[in-house]
Every structure is written in C-alpha cells, then in structure tokens.
Amino acid sequence: MLNAYRIELRRSPLLTAFPVMIAVDLLVLFGRSRYWIGVWPEASVAAQVVTLFLGPVLAGVSAWQAGRSSRAGMPETVLASARPLWQIEAARLAATLTLGFLAYVVGCLTAAVISFGEAGSGFLWPSYLLLGASTLIIFASVGHLAGRWWPSAAFTPVVCALGCFISMLALPFKFNVLAGPPDQHLRPLPVAVRLLFALALAALAVTAPPLRGSAERQMPRRAAPLHIRGVAIGSAAASLIALAAVPAAGELRVDRPASATEPLCERAEKGAPQVCVWPEHRKYLPELTRMAQRLGQLPEPWLKSPKAFHEFGLRRNKWGDGGFDIAEGHVRTAAIAMADRVFTESLGICTPPRRESRAWQAMDNMRLWLEYRSTGQDPAVADEGLHMEGVSAAQREATKAVRMPEAEQEAWLDQERGHILRDPSWCKPDDRF
C-alpha cells in the first residue's frame, strides 16, 4: 500500500498547489489577527481556523483525484486488480490528506514557534488541533466520495469546495471555533464525536460501492466481499449517528474551571493591587500590573482599589464573574472592568432613578476617568480606534478632567461623587465578589 501511496503522493495536484496552500495558510494565520501570538489557546485556534480555508481546497482536489480513475478510463484495470477497491481508494485519499495535513502542520508549527517567545512554557492545545484535523478529514472525505460517485474534472470539485465551505458556516452546530480565550476550553466529548464523524466519513469514502451509472457499474462486476460491504454500511451508519450526535453532544466550547490551572499572580509593588490572570495570558501581566498599580495610587482616599484584580473565569460564583477580560488582545477591556471594580469598591452598586440623568452621567464620567487613569495614557491615545459614540459626553468630561492638575482632578471627583451620592440610598455595597 505504501508504494501506491507514494505514487499518489508524488502525482497529486496538491503537490503543485502546495506553495499556494502554504501561502493561504500563512495569509489566514497572520492576516486575520495577531493577538493570538503568545497565547497558546488563541494560537491553537488561529492555526485551526486555517482549516476552514484549506478544507475547501482539499475537498475540491479530493473530488478531482477520486474521479480521476473514471475519467482516465481505468475502471477495467481497477476491476481486474487483485487489490481490493478500498485499498486503492484509501491510498488516494491518504495522499490527499497527507498533503493537506502537511500544510496544516506548517501553519501549526509556525503559530507555535512565533508564540513560544511570549507564551512561555506550554504548547498549542491538542483539542483545537484535533478539531481542525477533523475538519480537514471531513472536507477531504466528502470530496472523495462525491468525486467517486460523480466523476468530473471541474463541476464536482468546484461544487464540493464551495458546498463544504458554505455548509460549514451555515450548519447550526459548529465544526470549528473562531476564538480561544483561556477561560474557555473544548469539551472532549463533542470533539470526539466530530472526530468520529470525520473518521466514519473517511471509511465510507473508501469503502462505498460505485454509484449506479458510474463507469465501474457499466460493466458486470462481482460484488464486493461481505466484510467490505459490512464496513461500508457500518461507516455510513456511524457517519449518520455521529452527525446526529454532534448537537446531542452539547456545547463545543465551555467555561474552563479555575481549578484547571494555577493562576499567575503579580503585583507591581508592595501595597499595589495584585493582578491574577490565566497562565496562558502571561504576556499581558506586566501591562495589567502597571494598570493596577495606577489604580492603587488614586488621589482621593475614598477611591478604593480591591486587593486583587482577577481575570474573567478565575473567580466565578453564583452571581457571575466580576473579573476583567482581554477581548481580542485589547487590555482596554480589562481597564473597563478594573475601573468598574474600583468604582463599586468605592461607592457600591449605584442605581439612581432613571430621571436622575446627572447622577448617571457622573457615574459614566468617573468610570471613564478611572479607565484613563489606569491606562496611564492621554485619552487621545487610549481611545484611538475605539467607537465611543454611546459615551461621547463622558469622554469629553473625563478627558478634560484627566488632563487637569491633580488637585483640580480631586475637586472634580468630589463634585461627581456628590452627584452620585446625592441620595445615599442609590448606592449599596457590592458583596457579590
């Protein structure tokens, strides 16, 4: 089998297209985003997302390859072969998959090497890589089966490539994920079900009998041995069962328990609030500790920082999660959460009546001022590229305030606080976290 596999490998059109596949691989990897660099789960997802683009290429080439025997007039030679048909088909599919996986592996290794410096110890998460691998197997197997049943040099490959891509995006249940925050992980069962579906489909692609009307069926032929027919029927059934089990297996990505790993905690100096993050987010820790340090050095004594800021997912309780998150690599989202935390720590949870618009405005002003203080940047720099339409009034006020001398900022803060606490009953201490 190895010999035919080698020949198929050498003569695969994917070999010619390999540089293009690598280019697509790297283009998707680096073109989509860069924040994954240095974060193992995000890097794993970035490498896995590539399969959404490599997959259609594989489906098309696989369909082309599988139909080649019929198009080249080989069925009679194949039927006269001592080799069982499944071995011939398996060598062909294996060659297609090998080149597809090779391109995938290049992407994965690139993601790993690029990430290693910032991410530190660890590696790409196998669950995400397996998910990507199942996507590739599914695409290649569907293409192979379609190519065998409807051999065509262009129509079937194109329909397969486009059809697979569209159905992957349109299906109500997902075969891929687009983000991999460290506070979430993939559940083994849904991944296993998807992998099982992929493998069953691959088995079906190589053992399925030729379709009625195909070149192999034009001439009388002996029926495949009973055990091969059994495998074909079994893999068809397994494919259907696994597909039905995909939605039944539940959510693919779920919250990762805090107990799964030891958080990484650090404080900039004694007395400054501590910052705890998932170890996979180590690259953000220096910046976050500086932000926490700034929030620990606020001018007014009534502005209190918590002892520690925890990243989202590390301190979940029945009320939810008061942690900060880092959305798509932006620590500004962490600043928002940290500012809110300082606010509630200092004033409690405030819910003035709706008509008290000045109090609400003061709350927005103070929160944004805290954000600016935590970033340590001028608002013009800190807000660059952000959509601030909903808080433009607060942006104006907080910007003006943060640029004032320290004493004037204190006066401004007292004034805003006065608006918020005009009726002390509007604010209640936060005892959720």
Next chain:
Amino acid sequence: MTTDPVARLTALTQGYGGRRIIENLDLSLQPGVTGLLGPNGAGKTTLFRTLATIAPPQSGQLELFGRPVTNEQQARRVRRRIGYLPQDFGYYPAFSITDFVRYCAWLREVPSGKADSATREALAAVGLADRARDRMKSLSGGMLRRAGIAAAIVGSPPLLLLDEPTVGLDPAQRLDFRELIRSLARAGTAVVLSTHLVEDIGAACDTVLVLSDGQVRHSGTPQQLAELATPTAPGDSPLERGYMTVLGSHRPNGGAAC
C-alpha cells in the same frame, strides 16, 4: 502430449443487460500463445473480461489454474497471476511510465520487494527503458500501447490476457511484440491475445480460436486454419482465407474481421 489447461470454461453463458453475448461455451486454454480471431461483437472482449474475472459468468463455470472461481475472494487470488491489457486501456496522464507500471504492479500485488525490478524488466521488455521517466500524456499511441503491455506483463504473471495489443503499433514494433510474446511463452507464460490482424496470429500463436456469435467456430493451429481455406474465400493470405472460410460457413453472408 497433453498439459493441464490454464483456463477452462464449462457451459459458460455471459452477457450484459439481458443480452446474451456468449452462450453455453466450452473452452480450454492450454499454455502457449492462443490467438483469438473474430468479427466485432463476436464476444472476444466479453470472453477476456470473464477470463480476467471481472465479469462473473451468468451461468456455467470458470476454472483458472485448476481451481474454480466463484466469488470475489477466489477471483482476487487468481488476479495476482493474470496480466490483463483491456481493449480500452486507460492510464493516468500525469503519471510517468515507471509510476504507471509500478502502480499496476501494486494493483496486482506484486511483492513490494520485487516491484521495482519487475517494473524495470517490463519496461526493458517493451523497449521503454530509456523513456521510463516520461509522462504518460506525452506518449504516442504506439508507445502508450507498449506501456500498457508493460503494465500487463509486470511481475511475469503466468496468464497474460491481451485484448488487441497491437493496435497503434508500427510494423517494427509489431515484430518486436511478436518476439516478446514468443519469448514469454517459451518462459512458461500462457498468452491469450485478440487481434484483427491475422498475420500476428500466424506469426506468434500456437493455437488460434475463431469466435463468432459467442461460439468457438474453430480451434487449432494457424496451419490448420489456413488449410481450411477455400479457393473462393476472400483474403490476401491462406490464413486470412481460412479465417474467412470459417466465418462464411457460419454466416449466410460471410463476415469480415475488420
């Protein structure tokens, strides 16, 4: 002297889609070179497909190498010992000649340790050793046929079925082909070949079978077929006239091979 037949067909009936092409045929193929002559539609290709174990008999029995072939498992076992060149011989255009022949060796389960040397030998036998790396799509019709013959003989199968192997070969290549067939037969290979070129039969075959309407109308040596010729039979050689005589005696208006 009698030897064990390589293939034996007993009361074989064969056809496609309700149409009977061969009916109640009894045939025994001996070692050596057997030529199959017959007009188009006589059942030659159907007979080849039956011998190659592709098409199971509708009724009757097929025995190869002394064993009945009744199911796919038995068929697979004997296919390792059969080299088959179909009339409509397909190939993968992007393959090199070596890859193609090597691939066919794999299809026939030639042991992988011997496949490379068997491929080289087969290519040398058909005179394509110096073109081994050429792509199949770059070959002329005659060269393609030679590559097909190489694919059929790779691994030296004891039974060689060649359905119109000389189509597209130029006269010199046909002479080489005849010599190749004779040398294979001398080495113990049983060769069955069909052709419309009667002179190939005369030059290369030990036995000639004339097939018409799914029945063997004559079985004997080429010399015996030539001796059947009537003075009025059309043809340019005694063998051609003998062939036309046999066909004529079974068809009201005679029959032409080409």
